[in-house]
Amino acid sequence: MKATDFHFHKMRLAITWAVLVLAVFALSRGAMAQTEIDITGGRVDPLPIAIAPFLAGGGAEESGSTISGVITNNLGRSGYFAPLDPATFIEQISNFEQMPNFASWRQIQAKALVTGQAYLEGGKMRVEFRLWDVNTQQQLAAQQFTTTPKNARRIGHMISDIIYKGMTGIDGYFDTRIVFVTEDGPKDKRIKKLAIMDQDGFNVRALTDGKDLVLTPRFSPSTNEITYMSFGNAEPRVYLMNIDTKQREIVGEFPNMSFSPRFSPDGQRVIMSLQDGGNSNIYELDLRSRQLRQITNVAAINTAPSYSPDGSQIVFESDRGGTQQIYVMGSDGSGQNRISFGNGRYSTPVWSPDGQYVAFTKQGGGKFSIGVMKPDGSGERILTEGFHNEGPTWAPNSRVLMFFRDTQGPSGGPQLWSVDITGYNEQKVPTPGFGSDPAWSPKLN
Numbered sequence: 001m002k003a004t005d006f007h008f009h010k011m012r013l014a015i016t017w018a019v020l021v022l023a024v025f026a027l028s029r030g031a032m033a034q035t036e037i038d039i040t041g042g043r044v045d046p047l048p049i050a051i052a053p054f055l056a057g058g059g060a061e062e063s064g065s066t067i068s069g070v071i072t073n074n075l076g077r078s079g080y081f082a083p084l085d086p087a088t089f090i091e092q093i094s095n096f097e098q099m100p101n102f103a104s105w106r107q108i109q110a111k112a113l114v115t116g117q118a119y120l121e122g123g124k125m126r127v128e129f130r131l132w133d134v135n136t137q138q139q140l141a142a143q144q145f146t147t148t149p150k151n152a153r154r155i156g157h158m159i160s161d162i163i164y165k166g167m168t169g170i171d172g173y174f175d176t177r178i179v180f181v182t183e184d185g186p187k188d189k190r191i192k193k194l195a196i197m198d199q200d201g202f203n204v205r206a207l208t209d210g211k212d213l214v215l216t217p218r219f220s221p222s223t224n225e226i227t228y229m230s231f232g233n234a235e236p237r238v239y240l241m242n243i244d245t246k247q248r249e250i251v252g253e254f255p256n257m258s259f260s261p262r263f264s265p266d267g268q269r270v271i272m273s274l275q276d277g278g279n280s281n282i283y284e285l286d287l288r289s290r291q292l293r294q295i296t297n298v299a300a301i302n303t304a305p306s307y308s309p310d311g312s313q314i315v316f317e318s319d320r321g322g323t324q325q326i327y328v329m330g331s332d333g334s335g336q337n338r339i340s341f342g343n344g345r346y347s348t349p350v351w352s353p354d355g356q357y358v359a360f361t362k363q364g365g366g367k368f369s370i371g372v373m374k375p376d377g378s379g380e381r382i383l384t385e386g387f388h389n390e391g392p393t394w395a396p397n398s399r400v401l402m403f404f405r406d407t408q409g410p411s412g413g414p415q416l417w418s419v420d421i422t423g424y425n426e427q428k429v430p431t432p433g434f435g436s437d438p439a440w441s442p443k444l445n
Contacts, residue, residue: 044079044080044420044422044424044425046079046080046081046082047080047081047082047111047112047167048081048082048084048109048110048111048112049075049081049082049083049084049110049111049112049113049114049163049167050083050084050089050105050108050110050112050113050114050134051068051071051072051075051083051084051086051114052068052086052089052092052093052113052114052115052116053065053068053086053093054067054068054115054116054117054118054127054129055093055094055096055116055117055118056117056118056119057117057118057119057120058119058120058121059120060118060119060120060125060149062149062152063118063120063125063127063149063152064116064117064118064127066152066153066156067116067118067127067152067153067155067156067159068114068116068156069156070152070153070156070157070160070200071114071156071159071160071163073200074156074157074160074164074174074200075160075163075164077200077427078164078400078425079420079424079425080164080167080168081167084108084109084110088108089104089108090104090105090107090108091104091105093115096115096116096117096128096130099137100113100115100132102132102134102137105134106134106135110134111133111134111135112131112132112133112134112140112163112167113131113132113134114129114130114131114132114159114163115129115130115132116128116129116130116159117129118152120149123148124146124147124148125146125147125148125149125151125152126144126145126146127144127145127146127147127155127159128142128143128144128145129142129143129159130142131162131163131166140166141162141163141166143159143162145158153198153202153203154175154444157174157175157176157198157199157200158174158175160172160174160175161173161174161175161443170397170399171396171397171443172397172443173199173395173396173397173399173400173440173443174199174200175443175444176198176199176395176396176440176441176442176443176444177196177197177198177199177223177441177444178196178197178198178199178402178416178429178438178439178440178441179194179195179196179207179217179218179219179226179243179438179439179441180194180195180196180197180217180404180416180431180435180436180437180438180439181193181194181195181214181215181217181435181436181437182194182195182204182206182431182432182433182434182435183413183414183433183434183435183436184433184434187410187411187412187413190413190434191210192210192213192214193206193207193208193209193210193214194206194207194208194214194217194226194228194241195207195435196243197431199395199440200430201429201430201431204431204432207226207241207243207246208230211232212230212231212232213230213231214228214229214230214231215228215229215230215231215437216228216229216259216260216261216437217437217439218261218262218263218439219263219439219440219441219442220240220263220267221263221265221266221267221442222267223441223442223443223444224242224243224244225240225241225242225243225267226240226241226243226439227239227240227241227251227261227262227263227270228241228261229258229259229260229261235253236254236258237250237251237252237253237254237258238250238251238252238254238258238261238270238272238285239251240287251270251285251287252285252290252292254274256274256275256276258272258273258274258275259272259273259274259275259280259303259304260272260273260303260304260305262305262306262307263307264284264307264311265307265308265309265310265311266311267287268286268287268288269284269285269286269287270284270285270287271283271284271285271295271305271307271314272285272305273302273303273304273305279298279299279300279301279302280301280302280303281294281295281296281297281298281302282294282295282296282302282303282305282314282316282333283295284331295314295329295331295332295333296316296318296329296333296336297333298318298320298336299320300318300319300320301317301318301319301324302316302317302318302320303316303317303318304316304317304347304348304349306349306350306351306358307331307351308351308355308375309351309352309353309354309355310355311331312330312331313328313329313330313331313351313375314328314329314330314331315327315328315339315349315350315351315358315375316328316329316349317346317347317348317349321338323345324345324346324347324363325338325340325341325345325346326338326339326340326346326349326358326360326373326377327339328358328375338377339358339373339375339376339377340360340373340377340380341377342362342364342380343364343365344362344363344364344365344369345362345363345364346360346361346362347360347361347362347363347390348360348361348390348391348392350392350393350394351375352372352394352398353394353396353397353398353442354397354398355375356374356375356398357372357373357374357375357398357421358372358373358374358375359371359372359392359393359394359401360372360373360392361389361390361391361392361403362382367385367386367387368385368386368387368388368389368390369382369383369384369385369386369389370382370383370384370385370389370390370392370401370403370419371383372401372421381423382423383401383419383420383421383422383423383426384403384417384419384423384426386405387405387406387407387408388405388406388407389403389404389405389417390403390404390405390406390436391403391404391436391437391438393438393439393440394440395440396440396441396442396443398421399420399421400418400419400420400421401418401419401420401421402416402417402418402429402438402440403416403417403418403419403438404416404417404435404436404437404438405417406436413433413434414434414435414436415428415429415431415434415435416428416429416431416435416436416438417429
């Protein structure tokens with residue numbers, strides 16, 4: 001299945017929401033206690049959850065299996081759930097409308113149960129699911145979707161988001177995509193292309209042909225447009241691209257090197273760094289008027305700007321104090337204050353979607369670390385460290401970070417990884433080849 005099949009913009013895949021969530025997220029204290037999350041650190045005790053194979057009819061057997069498999073993979077990779085092995089199931093669900101035998105699910109230690117069915121009727125597929133609290137025997141959520149079989153994986157992601165929100169109280173992040181730089185070939189002759197995939201590594205497709213060097217792809221708030229840098233004929237250009245059509249336009253041709261273009265929260269502006277001699281400063285480009293406005297004017301390297309979610313502030317890196325550090329300022333350039341004061345050099349700051357944290361890369365002691373701090377610089381925490389970690393990007397729920405990790409040796413290269421904001425549940429994100437510079441989309445629906 002290709003991502004182009006979805007036509008994600010404004011839900012053009014025309015999924016019909018037929019049944020509203022029933023008793024949404026009305027969890028018992030017992031169930032909720034299993035997934036209480038300490039955002040300051042520590043491990044999570046995953047909730048045992050049973051995901052029954054989806055019933056199917058009318059030729060929807062493959063779609064039903066795909067949906068339940070996607071749900072199992074998503075919840076398991078989140079670190080907050082422990083999907084139980086279907087081989088341990090005592091009850092085999094055979095009637096979606098019938099109340100489950102909760103005693104048999106309690107016997108295998110399941111705290112929650114997911115049941116579902118998929119049917120093909122007249123070329124359309126109807127998918128239904130229910131989420132149960134095994135201890136209280138209450139139905140926590142139920143929803144029905146009408147779509148086509150090619151959207152089975154996306155339905156699985158959407159159901160996963162409902163379950164995740166219901167069991168944790170936090171918005172899900174599964175119905176999202178990642179744009180990144182994919183790399184192939186020998187280490188000294190790597191071909192780099194922009195690529196896009198679902199957050200679980202499926203449906204990868206290339207967005208560029210590899211003829212030009214590409215860097216720093218970033219999503220717009222609309223989820224179907226990105227900005228990125230390209231070096232065609234050694235000339236740096238900033239582009240906008242529609243990821244569904246691959247149509248692109250030049251934001252600007254800058255005689256000086258440009259770095260790290262990123263959208264404003266309203267999608268109407270792009271902020272970037274332009275080089276001037278040995279210095280670089282931060283500029284903002286209005287996409288409607290194409291007017292360029294200089295924000296910083298300091299004899300230093302000022303780069304990697306990122307807006308706060310409300311657009312009122314900008315976090316960026318600067319070496320004006322002698323080493324790379326993180327600074328915050330108003331969106332008009334006022335009140336430029338340093339917020340990083342630990343040992344080492346700080347770079348690639350990016351504001352979390354909920355505004356509570358700034359993620360960063362930190363270099364010191366021969367290691368590269370990914371960490372977070374509050375926007376005033378307090379509460380710094382390192383989430384992961386290694387030979388070369390870089391480029392954090394936030395999931396839209398501000399709970400998970402993705403980054404890339406480079407490996408040494410002639411056959412080494414960058415690979416994508418994710419880690420929970422607690423520093424727990426670090427794991428590799430599957431990609432066909434090497435991958436770097438990831439950027440996480442907003443929720444698609």
